[in-house]
Amino acid sequence: MKKINEDTGHPNDLPVIFEYDQQGNIIGKISINDWKAKKEEAEKLNEIEIKLYRESIHYYTNKDFDKAEDILLFLINQTDYTHYEYVERLANLYRRQANTSKEKELLLKARRNMGGLAVNEGIIHRIDKRLEKNANATAKGKMSLATD
Incomplete structure (x- = not known):
């Protein structure tokens, strides 16, 4: 019987993934093992994000708005204002606190960061509607101050 020799082979024979x-230009290549390690790291970060978001919702429902705001601001900065669920939750928090200036600033930053992608047209439309409501609420607030 012939013994099967498992030769490790030449390094160029290892499968690679092109980046x-x-x-569409190739900027580099990584091995399968490196790619798997990066993917596992990204999945862990995603799990942490989900846990933090759940924690912020917990604080939000318990009316501990300062802690909820801190966590949401952290998540929004991590995702560069592109994860609209976080932005919308924080905007709701600001609206509950009648802090229209912070809400408007948050929505404008989110709109600016999402503006370049055609995929986000629906989200941009929602942000625009929300900004319009914010402007109307601010105008009503100014009118009521003028009549007082």
């Missing part, structure tokens, strides 16, 4: 930039 591409926005224009």
Whole structure:
């Protein structure tokens, strides 16, 4: 019987994954093992994000708005204002506190960061509607102050 020799082979024979930039040019290559490690790390970060978001909702429902705001601001900064669920939850918190200036600032930053992608057209439309409501609420607040 012939013994099967498991040769490790030449390093060039290892499968690789090519990384591409926005224009489709190859910017590098990584091994399968490196890719799996990066994927596991990304999944762990995603799990942490979910746990933090759940914690912020817990604080929000218990009316501990300062802690909820801190967690949501952290999550929003981590995702560069592109995860609309976080932005919307924080905007709701600001609206509950009648802090229209912070709500408007938050929505404008989110709109600016999502503006370049065509995929986000629906979200941009929602942000625009919310900004319009914010402007109307601010105008009503100014009118009521003028009549007092």
